[in-house]
Structures are given as structure tokens and as C-alpha cells.
Amino acid sequence: MGGNKTTEFSHLPLATNRPMECALTGSELLSCAYLNKGSAFTEKERDEFGLTGLLPSNVQSLEEQSKRAYSQFQSRSDNLAKNTFMTSLKEQNEVLYYKLLQDHLKEMFPIIYTPTEGEAISNYSSLFRRPEGVFLNVNEPQKVEQSLSGWGGPEDIDLIVVSDGEQILGIGDQGVGGILISIAKLAIYTLCAGIHPHRTIPVVLDTGTNNEDFLKDDLYLGLKQKRVRGEKYDKLVDTFIKTAKEKYPNAYIHFEDFGLPNARRILDEYTPKIACFNDDVQGTGCVTLAAIYAALKVAKLEMKDIRVLMYGAGTAGTGIADQIADAIAVESDKSREDALKQIWCVDKPGLLLQSMKDDLTPAQHPYARKDEEWKGKKTDSLLEIVKEVKPHILIGTSTKPKSFTEDIVKEMAKNTDRPIIFPLSNPTKLHEADPADLFKWTEGKCLMATGSPFDPVEYKGTKYVVAECNNSTTFPGIGLGAVLSRAKLMSPPLLVAATKALAAQAPALKDPNDGLLPDVINVRDISVKIAAAVIKKAKEEKLTQQEGIPDKDEELEKWIRAQMWDAEYRTLKKVEHHQATREAKGEAGPKGKKSKTQN
Ligand SMILES: NC(=O)C1=CN([C@@H]2O[C@H](COP(=O)(O)OP(=O)(O)OC[C@H]3O[C@@H](n4cnc5c(N)ncnc54)[C@H](O)[C@@H]3O)[C@@H](O)[C@H]2O)C=CC1
Numbered sequence: 035m036g037g038n039k040t041t042e043f044s045h046l047p048l049a050t051n052r053p054m055e056c057a058l059t060g061s062e063l064l065s066c067a068y069l070n071k072g073s074a075f076t077e078k079e080r081d082e083f084g085l086t087g088l089l090p091s092n093v094q095s096l097e098e099q100s101k102r103a104y105s106q107f108q109s110r111s112d113n114l115a116k117n118t119f120m121t122s123l124k125e126q127n128e129v130l131y132y133k134l135l136q137d138h139l140k141e142m143f144p145i146i147y148t149p150t151e152g153e154a155i156s157n158y159s160s161l162f163r164r165p166e167g168v169f170l171n172v173n174e175p176q177k178v179e180q181s182l183s184g185w186g187g188p189e190d191i192d193l194i195v196v197s198d199g200e201q202i203l204g205i206g207d208q209g210v211g212g213i214l215i216s217i218a219k220l221a222i223y224t225l226c227a228g229i230h231p232h233r234t235i236p237v238v239l240d241t242g243t244n245n246e247d248f249l250k251d252d253l254y255l256g257l258k259q260k261r262v263r264g265e266k267y268d269k270l271v272d273t274f275i276k277t278a279k280e281k282y283p284n285a286y287i288h289f290e291d292f293g294l295p296n297a298r299r300i301l302d303e304y305t306p307k308i309a310c311f312n313d314d315v316q317g318t319g320c321v322t323l324a325a326i327y328a329a330l331k332v333a334k335l336e337m338k339d340i341r342v343l344m345y346g347a348g349t350a351g352t353g354i355a356d357q358i359a360d361a362i363a364v365e366s367d368k369s370r371e372d373a374l375k376q377i378w379c380v381d382k383p384g385l386l387l388q389s390m391k392d393d394l395t396p397a398q399h400p401y402a403r404k405d406e407e408w409k410g411k412k413t414d415s416l417l418e419i420v421k422e423v424k425p426h427i428l429i430g431t432s433t434k435p436k437s438f439t440e441d442i443v444k445e446m447a448k449n450t451d452r453p454i455i456f457p458l459s460n461p462t463k464l465h466e467a468d469p470a471d472l473f474k475w476t477e478g479k480c481l482m483a484t485g486s487p488f489d490p491v492e493y494k495g496t497k498y499v500v501a502e503c504n505n506s507t508t509f510p511g512i513g514l515g516a517v518l519s520r521a522k523l524m525s526p527p528l529l530v531a532a533t534k535a536l537a538a539q540a541p542a543l544k545d546p547n548d549g550l551l552p553d554v555i556n557v558r559d560i561s562v563k564i565a566a567a568v569i570k571k572a573k574e575e576k577l578t579q580q581e582g583i584p585d586k587d588e589e590l591e592k593w594i595r596a597q598m599w600d601a602e603y604r605t606l607k608k609v610e611h612h613q614a615t616r617e618a619k620g621e622a623g624p625k626g627k628k629s630k631t632q633n
């Protein structure tokens with residue numbers, strides 16, 4: 035991760051170059067994942083913190099530890115075993131966990147995130163060993179206050195990721211196992227944007243499950259009842275948000291993988307009131323639009339002329355469509371109404387039509403086409419719709435694997451020189467098409483990005499990079515910007531600024547066979563650029579609450595980097611328990627539920 039931790043910035047609220055105060059000793063210290071250094075504790079620390087005799091004699095470096103952990107990782111027989119190994123490592127030594135991830139980012143990202151994390155989530159109750167995060171029970175809203183207590187004082191939490199587990203990745207209702215998506219997204223915030231891992235809370239709202247397998251499973255750990263809807267559900271959400279904001283007023287709230295009936299509704303309700311973000315709607319919208327900007331440059335197309343076909347008009351699909359509509363309107367100086375006409379949405383029953391209005395979600399309504407325009411035409415076949423619409427861009431967020439078939443793709447290629455095709459459904463097995471097939475069917479002409487990672491594809495001697503179009507390149511930087519500026523709201527102009535900052539980093543702008551989006555390997559630098567763009571825009575919009583944000587770009591980037599957490603062992607300063615101070619404010623107080631000492 036490599037810090038830029040000059041003393042110049044030591045005074046900043048989230049600077050991490052000061053010694054950490056530690057009240058723990060002996061085996062308690064070894065059991066605290068956040069402070070534990072294992073074999074890397076120095077002789078002096080071993081004496082000072084009562085560790086003498088509790089560790090083998092050879093003092094090792096973090097690099098040596100990472101090497102050993104990597105060989106242990108490699109010895110695990112399959113990806114799920116590797117995922118559980120990583121979970122255990124995180125519970126033992128958090129710095130080493132992030133160091134190992136950083137040393138092998140490309141290889142390990144798919145293990146701790148999509149696709150393997152999806153498998154871990156569906157096996158949550160059988161793999162369960164110890165709890166992490168906050169579990170809020172829909173039948174006990176009165177306990178929300180107590181459940182959210184003990185994570186520190188009002189200044190100590192920057193970010194909360196919350197899921198209700200209803201629509202996890204593309205694998206549907208995972209009930210209480212949804213806690214793992216909150217945990218995984220937070221790990222990505224730390225890895226990719228240096229969000230301080232001890233200033234965050236993962237939360238799951240346990241509102242029941244409609245997953246019959248879980249309802250029948252004796253080992254299932256969540257509420258064994260059908261999902262609660264309506265007032266009682268809304269009360270839990272509202273109690274959670276109000277309590278979280280009362281206790282931790284700085285906390286930026288990230289919603290993840292809520293079901294279709296709730297995702298957009300909750301976002302619309304709270305966006306004008308608090309700094310919040312729905313990753314599936316907004317994160318996915320931003321990253322996809324950034325990839326489209328790059329693809330249009332390569333294809334020499336302009337926003338004002340494009341025709342876009344969305345396949346799967348759920349949370350992610352309509353989120354993407356909205357971002358594209360806004361971009362068309364702005365870039366082409368059109369009304370939003372005219373911009374909407376350039377986007378066609380298809381869902382289970384086929385093309386969205388105005389006659390379906392009673393069955394459409396509020397987010398789908400604006401995309402419903404006039405029935406007269408489609409009279410006598412087949413609206414329930416993607417192939418026929420492609421023939422009619424002649425799209426330049428085809429995006430899949432349907433969870434229906436292999437639905438972009440050879441005839442559909444070839445039909446699309448008849449009408450546009452460089453078909454832009456993004457199969458985005460996760461995990462990998464749900465992708466609407468396989469990259470190798472798409473290159474074959476379009477003779478290497480398609481411009482592609484996928485929801486989960488793929489190796490580059492070779493077609494007739496040319497190597498094409500397949501960009502990963504996953505919100506993971508975007509949400510960490512947006513969150514970092516929101517946290518550091520203490521943004522009051524996450525307003526649309528901030529998201530536009532983030533999208534443009536990401537789009538400017540696309541490797542395809544230099545080499546058309548390279549990725550439409552930057553590689554995850556560079557994600558920390560990308561996050562800095564995105565955070566800087568978000569902060570600058572927030573300042574312009576008068577949405578910042580943090581003092582002293584530098585104006586000049588270079589200074590701003592330094593200011594951001596100085597407050598990003600790094601996977602490095604920090605000097606420990608011994609204090610008595612009652613004196614343990616908080617990193618952020620220098621105030622007395624225990625760390626709370628994560629450990630018995632400060633961060
Ligand atoms: N690449 C990325 O960054 C992201 C990818 N996704 C992926 O997108 C997919 C959808 O996620 P959400 O929008 O959250 O789910 P959702 O359930 O809100 O939306 C899925 C939509 O697809 C529709 N659908 C299902 N079968 C279909 C079919 N045969 N034909 C046409 N439409 C069909 C559903 O009716 C629904 O409207 C998931 O696989 C998810 O992993 C979601 C967010 C981010």
C-alpha cells in the first residue's frame with residue numbers, strides 16, 4: 035500500500051503515523067487481531083507487553099510473515115477453503131491479512147470478493163465459527179440502540195455498510211448470511227481506499243428469509259420466518275438509521291444488496307437527509323458509465339447518438355440506465371425525457387411497455403415504451419428486440435447466464451462496428467456471456483467489460499484485456515471522499531465527478547485493446563483520484579463539514595494519502611487501560627466491541 039506519511043500531516047484527524055496506544059498485554063494482546071503482530075513483535079515490545087515466552091524466539095518481518103501466510107494460502111485445496119483461510123487470518127492478525135492481500139491482490143481479490151465470497155455467503159450457517167458485525171432483528175427494534183452501542187464514541191465511526199441479505203450478488207436471498215457482504219465490502223474499502231478498518235461497522239438487518247432451503251435448515255442462524263415487509267420492515271430500517279446517526283454522526287451509510295422492492299425506495303428516502311449511498315444502484319451506475327465513456331472514445335461514438343439496451347431492469351439495471359440517461363442529457367444538451375428515449379429496458383416479461391405500468395417498479399416506469407411503437411413486433415425475444423433497436427450498447431444485469439447468445443451478438447454486430455457488450459451479472463457463472471465467445475462471435479471487434487474478473491482473451495494472435503466492471507473500483511474512492519470531507523450528502527454531482535475521475539484513468543484511452551477500466555491492481559491510486567474529485571465537488575456544492583481541506587490538486591492528494599490506513603505495523607505505546615486514547619480525537623475511552631483498546 036505504501037504510505038505517504040510525512041509528519042507534515044500528523045495533526046490530521048485520521049492520520050495514521052502516530053504511535054498506537056495499547057493497554058493490552060500478554061495473550062490478550064496476541065488475541066487482538068488489530069494490534070497483534072505475532073512473530074513480528076520486537077524484543078523490546080515482547081519485554082514491555084508481557085509477551086516474553088509466548089512467542090518463538092525468531093523475530094520476523096511483516097514481509098516474512100506474508101511469505102509464510104501465502105504458502106499456507108496456496109496449500110488450501112479449493113477457493114472456498116482459501117476464503118475461510120483468509121477469514122481466519124483476519125481474525126488473528128489484521129495487518130498481515132491486508133498485507134497478504136496487497137501482495138497478491140489480483141489472485142486474492144476473487145477469493146475474498148465475487149465470485150468466492152458468494153459461495154461463503156450461501157454457506158454462512160454451516161461454515162460459521164465466530165460472529166463479526168452487528169445483527170439487527172426485525173422483531174426487536176427496541177434493541178437496535180443497545181446493539182449499536184459499544185463501538186466507540188460519536189467521533190469514532192466513519193462508515194457503516196448495511197445489507198438486508200435479500201439480493202446478494204446474483205444469488206438471491208441469503209438471509210442473515212448477508213452480514214458477509216457487509217464485511218467483504220468493508221474489507222475492500224480498507225484494501226482499495228485505506229478506510230480505517232477499526233472505524234467501520236458491518237451490519238445485517240435480519241428481516242427473515244424467503245429462501246426455503248434456509249427455512250428448512252436446522253443450522254440456519256437467522257430468523258426462521260418469511261421476510262417481513264411493510265411498516266415493520268420500514269421501522270427497523272428507520273430505527274437503524276436514526277440510531278446510527280445519533281450515535282455516530284459522522285458515519286457515511288452504504289447500502290448493499292437490498293432486494294428490488296426496497297433498494298431504490300430506501301435510497302430515495304434517505305438521500306436528501308443523510309450521507310448515504312447504494313452501491314448496486316449508484317456504484318454500479320458510476321463504474322458502468324465510466325466504462326461506456328472509454329468504449330465510446332474507442333468506438334468513435336457520441337452520447338447523443340447511442341442506443342442502449344439494458345437486459346435485466348432491476349436494482350443495478352435501472353441504476354445504470356439512470357446514470358446513462360443523465361450523462362446523455364448533460365453531454366448532448368438534451369432534456370432528460372429525450373435522453374430516456376435512447377435507452378430500452380428488458381426484464382422477465384420482455385421489453386418494458388407502458389401497458390405493463392401496474393407491474394413496473396417506480397425505477398422502471400420512465401423506461402416503458404409506447405405500445406403503439408411496438409405493435410405487431412415481438413417484445414418477448416431479446417433477438418427480435420436487438421433487430422429492432424439496433425443497439426450500440428448491450429448490458430446484462432439479469433442474473434440469467436448465457437442469455438447473450440451467438441445469434442443475438444451477431445445480430446448486434448451487423449449494425450455497429452464495435453458492439454459494446456457488458457455481461458455484468460455476478461458471480462461469474464451467471465454472466466450473460468463468456469468473453470472468449472463474445473470476441474469470437476464479433477471477430478475481435480466487441481468492446482467488453484464483465485462483472486467478475488476474467489483473464490485476457492487471445493483472439494487470432496491479439497490479446498484483449500477484459501476490464502472488470504465491478505463497483506469495487508468505484509465505491510471505495512467515493513466513500514473515502516465522503517469520509518474525509520465529512521460530506522453532508524452524497525448528491526448526484528459528486529457521483530458525476532467520481533465517474534469522470536474513473537473514466538479518465540481508462541487504459542483503453544491509450545491502447546484500444548487494453549481495458550475499458552483501470553485494473554484493480556492500481557485501485558489505491560484510482561481511489562485517491564476519485565476521492566479528490568468527490569471532495570472538490572463537495573466543496574463546490576458546500577457539502578463539506580471538514581475544515582482545512584487543501585484547494586490545490588497536489589496538496590489535496592497528499593492530504594488524502596496521509597489519512598489512508600496502510601497495512602504496516604505501527605509503534606505501540608503502552609498505556610494503562612483507563613488511559614487508552616482514541617486515535618482520532620485523543621480522548622480517553624475503550625475501543626468498544628472490536629477490541630479492548632483504541633484504534
Ligand atoms: N458488476 C457489478 O458491479 C454489479 C453486478 N450486479 C449483478 O447484477 C445482477 C442483478 O443484480 P440486482 O440488480 O441487484 O438484482 P435485481 O433482482 O434487483 O435485478 C435483476 C433483474 O433481472 C430480471 N430478470 C431475471 N431473469 C430475467 C430474464 N430471464 N430476462 C430478463 N430479465 C430478467 C429480474 O426480474 C430483475 O428485475 C446480479 O447478478 C448482480 O450480481 C449487481 C450490482 C453490481
Ligand SMILES: CC(=O)C(=O)O
Binds near residue numbers: 506
Ligand atoms: C458487485 C455487486 O455489488 C453485486 O454483484 O451485487
Ligand SMILES: [Mg+2]
Binds near residue numbers: 203290291313314
Ligand atoms: Mg451488490
